[in-house]
Amino acid sequence: MQLRRPLLPGGPCPASPLPALLLLLALQGAAATPARPGGPQDSGWQKDAVLPHGLLQQAARAALHFFNFRVGSPSALRVLSAVQQGRTWINSKKEYQVDLVFTTERYNPEKGEEHLGKCSAQVLFRNEKPRPVVNVTCTRFIEKNTRQQKDYLLYKHMKQLKKSLDVVSMPDSHGHIDPSLRPIWDLAYLGSSYVMWEKTTPSLHYYVAQLSSVKQWRTNEDAIDFDYIVLLHEFSTQEIIPCRVHLVWHPGKPLKVKYHCQGPQAPEEASGTEEGSAVAPT
Template sequence: MATGDLVPTHFPARRAAQVALHYLNTRHGSPFRVFGLQQVHKATAEDVGTGGRKYSLDFSVTDYGSSGSVLRCSADVLFPRTEKHSPPDVQLRCEGLQQISSSPEEEAFYQKHISPDSAVSALDIPDSYGYISQDMKPFWHLARVAASFIMLRESSENTEYNMAQVANVSQQETSEKQLMLKYHVLLHDFVSQEIIHWKLLSSWSPDGGVRVLETEWQPKCPHATKPPSAN
């Protein structure tokens, strides 16, 4: 693979930026805040001895939640060289990110859905026409954030993951002051064009953020025992 300056629009730079994006969403995503990659402005790559391969990036992201704001970010993404798959290591800096805090929308959403009488369940978000209702958008955003934990963990130099669809979501009863959501998500790997199914259990509150409590890969073949990254 090439070292030195990379073409920002080409796959190696975009793939590394996508990994940094997953990291950003795991740290700062919410029902009304989820980030998408807008543009890679500059990228370089270097081999770090036996430690792996490091990508240094300058890129911008868009908040596709309620604000629509654009942030300029820089990141170092290290893909380790190990016998078994290891998640990439990400060091990220974004201008203005520390100014983002919990919003009144998030608090209202939390108060509306924390009651067991308001338990939510839904199928196929978006539907076959690409439509997501306004009521379901916060749950779609939470799925994107929760799936980012999986996509970050499973990423390598040979993948580029995005979430394609929520097959189903159901709110779970809990004694904790958290929204507890069970998801079945479909992840798309741009490189292999494979759709990969995962089930996950996640929680969210305005103070606690998103946590992923359980993940379970759903194999297409009944004889498969490991997700693609473990092969």
Template sequence: MSLRIIVVLAVLTGVAGSPGVTIRPEADSANMTAHPNSVPEVLEATEIFGQEVPVEEEAEEDVMATGELNPNHYPARRAAKVVQHYLNTRYGSPFRLFGLHNVHSGNAEDVADSGRKYQLEISVQEIISNTTEKCSAEVLFPREQQRSPQVQALCEELLKINTKAQEEALFLKYKMNQSLLSAQNLPDSYGHIEPDNKPLWHLGIVASSFVMLNESTENTLYNMAQVANITQLATESEQLKFDCHTLLHEMVSQEIVHWKLLFTWSPPEGVKVLQMEQLPHCHDCEKPPNTN
């Protein structure tokens, strides 16, 4: 009997974690070993990516519920998270990143043969300037699983943030470097990123948003975990080109998914993903120790 109690307490401790630290699989800080394919235990920076509701609440509301949704439960939050990925793919840059701050209200309805539509009122945060705006959004999950969600979002004030001068200066710096850039483990096992590597980390987030938007369904919840490595490639075009290995965390399945991305970036054109390839699951990767 005493052994059973100990086991139960151990499980509860693992779920709840320390009251001072939010443990989550999404991303600005990650616990990783140096191995690029190791499985991370990631600490959430809630001010960057928004605070997720506990997994236990999933059972309280059917994923396929219609009508008014509880904004604190996963059906509304999954749809809202897709809006974050959409905004990053459309407007993200090394100096402009969007994160879900809060969900205020949500409504879901079946739309004939098209799919299921979510109407949302959410707060979106532009991370770098620490600016938050309440936005209206619509997300349609097509019935065809192979198609990505269709998103519309109205966040006028956030899109007025002007980062043109910063982007042009960084582009010129990268373009004129004597050697091609390369970085690994962003962030490292202590959650640290060197200041010079933060633009690369931000570019990795934006590029990964293309994958997360494309792969999202009503039954998934993707978050950024880590840029395992990113390398600048030689190019004669007016776009900078990067090869990137990124780690994403799918919170529902609790799987760490590895993706290889080839993308370009320039201030006028933004981030454009040329190729994306899901890498095989690494069964033999060493899991880093719990450093919480």
């Protein structure tokens, strides 16, 4: 004869509280475990209390160089205005991941124009290696139709040139850029943005100092085939680094860049295939 456990008044016998308690403790433990920012849980990453000097500005510059390259518009170039906030993580390999928000300005601002707006970015510096991994999003971008019209006017101007460009230096010895050559400078700066992003490390950053040679190559394709030598000023070492840059540009299409720089830290050649992504502005 089988004995049955008597039921308690009001319903069936309640289950043991031990499994529920263990589940609750497990959930609390998972919530307390820090996660690597922007990725899966990784206990090797921790918030860095002491930032390397200038790391937030360094990350903002790298993100902006990458953004300018990805947008591919000489009419919509941005420069860094100010870093508003940021936080940094470090792992056992001395890699830094930086989350930050910064403001930008037009590279060629028009009279009375204010800040373009904000950008948010996540930048990963793999120790002292160049070419940081970038994800960046910017808002309040220049009006799309205006940008497309300006880009097309530049494109049309270069395609209608009766002879290829052959400029010795820009700016000249007095720091002056002829207004008729300003669009050419902007296009060269656009291609140089790719070079500066690739060469950036946590301790090295670059600015365009001068174009020592500018030439346009005639091609049978619709794109502008453009070749120039840019002198990059590296601020940490105060060195001037010449880089030969070749770019292929067509309005509305991805920019293609190849380059070769003198110096021990430069890759022999680079192209427009890169790691990371730039999100289209909203």
